[in-house]
Ligand SMILES: Nc1ncnc2c1ncn2[C@@H]1O[C@H](COP(=O)(O)OP(=O)(O)OP(=O)(O)O)[C@@H](O)[C@H]1O
């Protein structure tokens with residue numbers, strides 16, 4: 010175990026009582042601190058089971074889990090859970106409490122003083138893009154689905170946990186709002202360097218969000234790798250079929266500009282007006298810009314708007 | 329109208345006896361309701377936690393519910409004799425089913441996901457019970473209390489049959505004397521109390537569900 014691993018799983022498995030076969034076969038995983046890891050797989054493959062063992066909602070049948078080097082079996086479950094954010098699809102908001110009361114729950118239990126909690130609520134609501142003055146006193150029932158999920162996220166981050174577990178948090182949200190929420194969680198993660206374990210059965214979402222993706226099937230981890238590596242070197246038949254790695258157009262939707270761009274040609278040409286795109290754009294988006302623009306390249310910029318590279322058709326062909 | 333006027337006059341002439349009866353009536357109903365609450369709410373919570381126990385107790389309570397209140401009063405008589413205490417016991421028994429059943433149902437009806445996220449964020453059992461389950465069950469519990477209070481206040485009238493006192497005494501006397509003014513002197517206040525408690529608990533219930541009307 011190295012110091013940079015936030016979560017280490019050693020041979021953990023789970024067989025539920027009266028079940029004929031394990032929901033999770035013995036698994037070893039190392040989740041690097043500050044990384045965004047998505048867990049991808051079909052319904053019933055064991056994603057939730059894996060996730061819930063990290064905050065001891067389920068106890069493993071074998072193996073152990075270390076968080077920041079500490080065996081979680083030795084930490085009282087309530088204490089452990091207060092330092093891990095947990096977000097579920099149905100939000101689980103307390104509908105008899107206002108938004109501020111919902112968000113203040115864990116800090117309150119941890120005994121923070123009123124002033125600090127108050128500031129924290131404002132900060133968190135701003136972070137998830139909801140105006141504190143407008144939303145603090147509302148009840149969950151007065152919010153849209155997307156807004157409720159933002160509050161679910163704010164509540165889970167209330168005590169500033171370094172690890173977040175998210176179980177299909179955007180699964181019940183319409184496509185447009187989901188894309189907005191995905192961008193938001195990416196931004197938040199970049200900003201706060203949380204370690205995130207994010208369950209989804211949407212391959213686009215898994216590839217878009219994950220620094221690394223855990224592909225699961227029938228209780229077994231099939232591959233644990235960067236999205237691009239999963240596309241280029243699928244570990245087995247199952248992963249190959251899942252990512253349609255032979256469908257080029259589909260692949261372009263998974264590959265990001267920063268992974269293939271030509272960094273040697275970072276500086277923009279002053280006399281050409283090349284289209285620009287953030288480094289997290291997919292090649293699908295870059296291709297659209299190329300087709301619509303007048304130059305033979307797209308200028309790629311990082312978060313701070315510095316030019317970091319270019320993508321031409323050559324890079325797209327190679328992807 | 330004459331009868332009501334007669335009842336009013338009767339009350340004014342027997343002020344001491346009337347206020348004594350009223351006091352007994354309210355005290356009897358209030359105590360029965362309070363003891364009923366203290367028994368039923370914890371029992372309802374325990375039932376919500378233990379499936380097997382709940383089947384047994386709910387079955388018992390449901391069969392208790394079909395027994396008329398007069399029958400309960402008469403059943404306790406051979407065991408506890410007559411007077412205030414047996415009346416209190418009978419009324420307490422009567423107040424339990426609606427509160428117990430609604431507490432049980434209220435806690436059972438809290439969404440599984442809400443409990444899961446409460447556990448997931450590190451709340452302990454006590455915190456979950458007092459901050460999540462009971463507040464969410466409160467509207468149903470209150471409606472159980474409302475039903476129980478109306479039932480107890482009207483049934484406390486029957487306490488007079490086993491010598492428990494209260495406004496029922498006037499009703500029995502009125503019936504015996506064939507004097508409707510006396511009968512109404514007991515019956516009208518009982519009806520008013522029952523209506524009042526219905527209204528008051530209705531208002532409390534509304535306040536407790538503020539978040540739903542929002
Ligand atoms: N509490 C439980 N008791 C018994 N079996 C369970 C329990 N929870 C899950 N299982 C079983 O374990 C397997 C994996 O379930 P899990 O919930 O981890 O799947 P999942 O990948 O999260 O699926 P979904 O995408 O539908 O949420 C399933 O076969 C399921 O039936």
Ligand SMILES: [Mg+2]
Pocket residue numbers: 056057058176
């Ligand atoms: Mg699941």
